[in-house]
Amino acid sequence: CGKRIKKTDNTRELICEPDIFLSAFQFDPLTIESKKAATVVLMLNSPEEEILAKACEAIYRFALKGEENKATLLELGAVEPLTKLLTHEDKIVRRNATMIFGILASNNDVKKLLRELDVMHSVIAQLAPEEEVVIHEFASLCLANMSAEYTSKVQIFEHGGLEPLIRLLSSPDPDVKKNSIECIYNLVQDFQCRATLHELNAIPPILDLLKSEYPIIQLLALKTLGVVTYDKESRTMLRENQGVDQLIKILETKEWNDLHVEALSVVANCLEDMDTMVLIQQTGGLKKLLSFAENSTIPDIQKNAAKAITKAASDSENRKLFHEQEVEKCLVALLGSESDGTKIAASQAISAMSENAGSKEFFNNQGIPQLIQLLKSDNEEVREAAALALANLTTCNPANANAAAEADGIEPLINILSSKRDGAVANAATVLTNMAMQEPLRVNIQSHDIMHALIGPLHSANTVVQSKAALTVAATACDAEARTELINAGGLEPLVELLRSKNDEVRKNASWAVMVCANEELMAFELCKLGALDILEEINLSVSRKNKFSEAAHNKLLNNHLSLKYSQTGYLSSSNIISDGFYDYGRVSGSPNFSFSLCDNFFFSHDAITLAQLVFIHFVILMAIVYSQRKGRGKKEEEKVKEEEEVLAVPKLPGEGNYDKEWYPPADSDFCVYVYEVTKSILPITIIKEQIEVLAKYVAEKMGGKIPKEKLHDFGWELHISELKYQLKSNVVPIGQIKKGTFYHRALLFKALADKIGIGCSLVRGEYGRAWNEVKLMNESRKGAIGGLPPPEVYIVDLMFHPGGLMKLRSREADLYRFL
Numbered sequence: 001c002g003k004r005i006k007k008t009d010n011t012r013e014l015i016c017e018p019d020i021f022l023s024a025f026q027f028d029p030l031t032i033e034s035k036k037a038a039t040v041v042l043m044l045n046s047p048e049e050e051i052l053a054k055a056c057e058a059i060y061r062f063a064l065k066g067e068e069n070k071a072t073l074l075e076l077g078a079v080e081p082l083t084k085l086l087t088h089e090d091k092i093v094r095r096n097a098t099m100i101f102g103i104l105a106s107n108n109d110v111k112k113l114l115r116e117l118d119v120m121h122s123v124i125a126q127l128a129p130e131e132e133v134v135i136h137e138f139a140s141l142c143l144a145n146m147s148a149e150y151t152s153k154v155q156i157f158e159h160g161g162l163e164p165l166i167r168l169l170s171s172p173d174p175d176v177k178k179n180s181i182e183c184i185y186n187l188v189q190d191f192q193c194r195a196t197l198h199e200l201n202a203i204p205p206i207l208d209l210l211k212s213e214y215p216i217i218q219l220l221a222l223k224t225l226g227v228v229t230y231d232k233e234s235r236t237m238l239r240e241n242q243g244v245d246q247l248i249k250i251l252e253t254k255e256w257n258d259l260h261v262e263a264l265s266v267v268a269n270c271l272e273d274m275d276t277m278v279l280i281q282q283t284g285g286l287k288k289l290l291s292f293a294e295n296s297t298i299p300d301i302q303k304n305a306a307k308a309i310t311k312a313a314s315d316s317e318n319r320k321l322f323h324e325q326e327v328e329k330c331l332v333a334l335l336g337s338e339s340d341g342t343k344i345a346a347s348q349a350i351s352a353m354s355e356n357a358g359s360k361e362f363f364n365n366q367g368i369p370q371l372i373q374l375l376k377s378d379n380e381e382v383r384e385a386a387a388l389a390l391a392n393l394t395t396c397n398p399a400n401a402n403a404a405a406e407a408d409g410i411e412p413l414i415n416i417l418s419s420k421r422d423g424a425v426a427n428a429a430t431v432l433t434n435m436a437m438q439e440p441l442r443v444n445i446q447s448h449d450i451m452h453a454l455i456g457p458l459h460s461a462n463t464v465v466q467s468k469a470a471l472t473v474a475a476t477a478c479d480a481e482a483r484t485e486l487i488n489a490g491g492l493e494p495l496v497e498l499l500r501s502k503n504d505e506v507r508k509n510a511s512w513a514v515m516v517c518a519n520e521e522l523m524a525f526e527l528c529k530l531g532a533l534d535i536l537e538e539i540n541l542s543v544s545r546k547n548k549f550s551e552a553a554h555n556k557l558l559n560n561h562l563s564l565k566y567s568q569t570g571y572l573s574s575s576n577i578i579s580d581g582f583y584d585y586g587r588v589s590g591s592p593n594f595s596f597s598l599c600d601n602f603f604f605s606h607d608a609i610t611l612a613q614l615v616f617i618h619f620v621i622l623m624a625i626v627y628s629q630r631k632g633r634g635k636k637e638e639e640k641v642k643e644e645e646e647v648l649a650v651p652k653l654p655g656e657g658n659y660d661k662e663w664y665p666p667a668d669s670d671f672c673v674y675v676y677e678v679t680k681s682i683l684p685i686t687i688i689k690e691q692i693e694v695l696a697k698y699v700a701e702k703m704g705g706k707i708p709k710e711k712l713h714d715f716g717w718e719l720h721i722s723e724l725k726y727q728l729k730s731n732v733v734p735i736g737q738i739k740k741g742t743f744y745h746r747a748l749l750f751k752a753l754a755d756k757i758g759i760g761c762s763l764v765r766g767e768y769g770r771a772w773n774e775v776k777l778m779n780e781s782r783k784g785a786i787g788g789l790p791p792p793e794v795y796i797v798d799l800m801f802h803p804g805g806l807m808k809l810r811s812r813e814a815d816l817y818r819f820l
Helices: 037-043 049-064 067-075 079-085 091-104 108-117 120-125 133-146 150-158 162-170 174-187 191-199 203-209 215-228 232-240 243-252 260-270 274-282 285-295 299-312 316-324 327-335 340-353 357-362 368-374 380-394 398-406 410-416 422-435 439-446 450-458 463-476 480-488 492-498 504-517 521-529 532-540 548-559 562-569 611-631 637-648 669-682 688-702 709-714 717-728 743-757 812-819
Strands: 762-765 771-777 793-797 806-808
Touching: 037 049, 037 067, 049 067, 049 079, 049 091, 067 091, 067 108, 079 091, 079 108, 091 133, 108 133, 108 150, 120 133, 120 150, 133 150, 133 162, 133 174, 150 174, 150 191, 162 174, 162 191, 162 203, 174 203, 174 215, 191 215, 191 232, 203 215, 203 232, 203 243, 215 243, 215 260, 232 243, 232 260, 232 274, 243 260, 243 274, 243 285, 260 274, 260 299, 274 285, 274 316, 285 299, 285 327, 299 316, 299 327, 299 340, 316 327, 316 340, 316 357, 327 340, 327 357, 327 368, 340 368, 340 380, 368 380, 368 398, 380 398, 380 410, 380 422, 398 422, 398 439, 410 422, 410 439, 422 439, 422 450, 422 463, 439 450, 439 463, 439 480, 450 463, 450 480, 450 492, 463 492, 463 504, 480 492, 480 521, 492 504, 492 521, 504 521, 504 532, 504 548, 521 532, 521 548, 532 548, 548 562, 669 688, 669 743, 688 743, 688 771, 688 806, 743 762, 743 771
Parallel strands: none
Antiparallel strands: 762 771, 771 793, 793 806
């Protein structure tokens, strides 16, 4: 304990000699001398009490010399006979045996053997009130050594060792107190022991140890309180026994600075309790604590003070009290510490305090600039903690996000995306996402090559990093240029792969990012090529895996890839506007009849085809369209050469040969004339119903006129289509060149022209080569009805039998059967 303790017992003053000497008397006085430990060990089996006592004295002195002698005694088999002496009738023998075990129990091999021999009950029995102080000292020492290991803790607890140990905290002997509190400290690492400690009312005697004149006892008491105050009941008991005052007194005593770190740990736990927090605040202790933390020159004290604030700030009321005491100033000061540990703790405290609106506002001008500087630290943990603080400060706070950008935070944040610490990467991605909510900041982030920086996080094995990285993609890929950079950086492949994640958050954010990326047609094609559509379809079939974003991403992909949508779903709504590049080749799954397509005002005919082939075909056609559109813009010669090289690089369809001549989509001058004519003749009409009727008649006229039902089989449209394909030497047939069209030809032309002039209609594919258009019209007779306007009614447009006719759709199956 740091103080020499003299005792009357002469065994405490025995000198350790290199030889073992013992005397025993039988009959007449007889002296027995031995220089070998083995001989003395054999004496442990003697029936003579005096021989046993002397043998134990000698073994005690021998064991005191060091670990090697303890190992020797273990090898000689001294432990087992000594355990029997713990319950010997003679008090001296029992005392001496207990002293030996107090020393031997520091050896790990001896500990193991003692556990096997199950001597805990015998050792704990030596803690009885009637036993001598020396026995208490060495028995508690033995338990303190044994309790360092989990199995021994269990044995001590199960044999009722906690209660006598708590009683011995009030012993007059400081060594007994020290050993007892050390053992208790080891025991309370287990939750069950902590609960029992509370029942045994152990807090008051532990608090009394804080007044001890021996620092080691005070330190062990503080460490024990630091563990037991994890539990609310112990915190309440500590408060009710004026423990908070004692802790504050320790912190105020400069001479006890070696206890300040542990005292702060206890205070940190107590601050989690609202009643204790209020008590400290009312007595001025909170202000003293903050001042103490800010002015201390000891890094560990500053660090523990910041940790105390972090723990307490988990409660909203505590955050309010801290804000009233201007804790923010203290934390900003700690950010400037030379200790990395203090910087980390202060950053974590700022993270916790950022839940308070007032604190968030304070850190806008003071705190954020310092945190940005910490992002450049060589210490990865410091960078992670600073990024976490910034993530919390900028969440739902545009002003703080802007402040972080103004403090030149974008570049160091992007640099952290390549960190080896997953937490740092996730936090930095969160800050960048928060910044990207503002367009000027998003543009700034994009200028720092954010898409390349996100490739690593997208490939991460950590689900939190994956989730945050996908969310950052969703926040930054909001324009065509950024999405192009993402493609060029190779970011689509890992993003699509994240859709397969088993983690709900990763799957949701990846779907969100895909939805954002699919905002333009070319990106939608790329995503479909990588299998995004198939994965999303699979996800949406699962009740547990699908989410709103996966459904939205699936719809977005199809809505920006209308050819694929119509092929898969057989339906285009009035909001799906057909544009140049659309084609219809039939169902993806294949059909017994031919199917046709429209692409930049032309059709494409093919037998049953796979989805992968469809995507490939569409990509080739799209690239050709882009090239043909660019070619007519009068660009410089070198630009033309570059574009021609791009088109030449377009891959061929599987199974195709290499052709010397480039392929371009055939022009469709007839369709251009159609658009011009309907624009001129139908747009001036003010009544929507009349516009529909006129357009229907116009389409029928261009596609072979009215066809009576009984003559439908004589129409001969199949031969006409075959002739066109032969003339064009291609399956791609321009829609305008079809002069004999059946249901699906006419329905597609009606939809294409209606979209050009702003008539809302849907395109629906049926069975057996049928397709039709549906329009919504208000019922004129019910316009003045009470209760507001009635919902519009759906009509099918007749383009074959009675062009311009409208059939009201009441029962879909019955009406369609009658119509078709």
